[in-house]
Amino acid sequence: MARMSWHEACQLDPTLQSVAHFFSFPPEYAQTLTGGLTNRCWKVVCQKGKAYVWRPNTPITKAFSISRFQEYQILKAIESTHIGPAPIFISDQGLLVEWVEGESLHNGVNFDSLLKIQSRIHAIDTTKIPVVPFSFLARVDHYWFQIKESLKTPEFEKLYRDWRNPPSLPNVGYSLCHFDLAGYNMVKTEHGLKVIDWEYASIADPRLDLALSIDVADENPVEAIARYCQLREIEDIDTWIEGAKAWLPRTAVMAMLWYLLAFQLWGDEHYYHQALQIKETFCS
Known part of the structure; x- marks a missing residue:
């Protein structure tokens, strides 16, 4: 995983700019996540250690018929079960969810x-x-x-x-x-x-x-x-x-x-x- 400043990450992936206004202060850093095959997502870490995952819309997600809005709807509907990550923010550029800490x-x-x-x-x-x-x-x-x-x-x-x-x-x-x-x-x-x-x-x-x-x-x-x-x-x-x-x-x-x-x-x-x-x- 490549770690870089928030400013550098936004330059590398402009979709991150669509979520910038969600944060009271610019995040401390962002890290590319390499686990997924389809998605090229980011771990976004804030000043106080709170972390999120940014799941962008890309030509790749479109090619595989993936809808971030549908993903948001599902996560929102099952939020009370605590089976998945809580959805935080949705835009036409992607979906922000909580980072799940663990093994x-x-x-x-x-x-x-x-x-x-x-x-x-x-x-x-x-x-x-x-x-x-x-x-x-x-x-x-x-x-x-x-x-x-x-x-x-x-x-x-x-x-x-x-x-x-x-x-x-x-x-x-x-x-x-x-x-x-x-x-x-x-x-x-x-x-x-x-x-x-x-x-x-x-x-x-x-x-x-x-x-x-x-x-x-x-x-x-x-x-x-x-x-x-x-x-x-x-x-x-x-x-x-x-x-x-x-x-x-x-x-x-x-x-x-x-x-x-x-x-x-x-x-x-x-x-x-x-x-x-x-x-x-x-x-x-």
């Missing part, structure tokens, strides 16, 4: 602990969250249409076309979903675990959210869903297991397209290799 679980988290906090998130009353439900089809199409033709090999295109439609499943209702719940987005605080980086969060089928977390953690889907259902006292386990299994290949294709788009935007070969790796899992 980053980037190197891994016990999956049972993850399931417990995920079940808490899914149990939140969505009627008080004023956001439009997530559309899987719209999201994968959004990624695909931005990818340049030279990257759209026949193999990539076949996977996109085969898996672009959501599965036909028994309805289990919609839940608040984080869509990127893993150790790297969790912080161990003195008051328990907190979840950060809500930029992909939306209202959706919770089995989709579970499939994403299971895939990242490389957990056994049947065992993971059974433990989740036990936590939420859900009796119809089969509907949840089959649902999550139906979402797994679709979430893999969505991730594949994300990596292709990330490679196009940043030119980092790592992202292209990740996309190829996902493609190969289907071929094998």
Whole structure:
């Protein structure tokens, strides 16, 4: 993380100037945060040690269909749960949230602990969250249409076309979903675990959210869903297991397209290799 004066940071990232009037005195310094893949955020530290995170709007957030206003709406609606950081200030340039002090679980988290906090998130009353439900089809199409033709090999295109439609499943209702719940987005605080980086969060089928977390953690889907259902006292386990299994290949294709788009935007070969790796899992 690069640390610099507030003045230098504002010169490097002009979006910071839109939040300058929020502070009674100019912050002591700002620090780039390198943890997120999509976002290039800032830790802003004030004179008395109070810290915030500035989450700017950029061409990158637009490319990945990220809305800071939706992120603000979700964080505001769940503020009383203390699961996520408190939203502080929103502007057309970005979102300011509180800095969550604690131990980053980037190197891994016990999956049972993850399931417990995920079940808490899914149990939140969505009627008080004023956001439009997530559309899987719209999201994968959004990624695909931005990818340049030279990257759209026949193999990539076949996977996109085969898996672009959501599965036909028994309805289990919609839940608040984080869509990127893993150790790297969790912080161990003195008051328990907190979840950060809500930029992909939306209202959706919770089995989709579970499939994403299971895939990242490389957990056994049947065992993971059974433990989740036990936590939420859900009796119809089969509907949840089959649902999550139906979402797994679709979430893999969505991730594949994300990596292709990330490679196009940043030119980092790592992202292209990740996309190829996902493609190969289907071929094998």
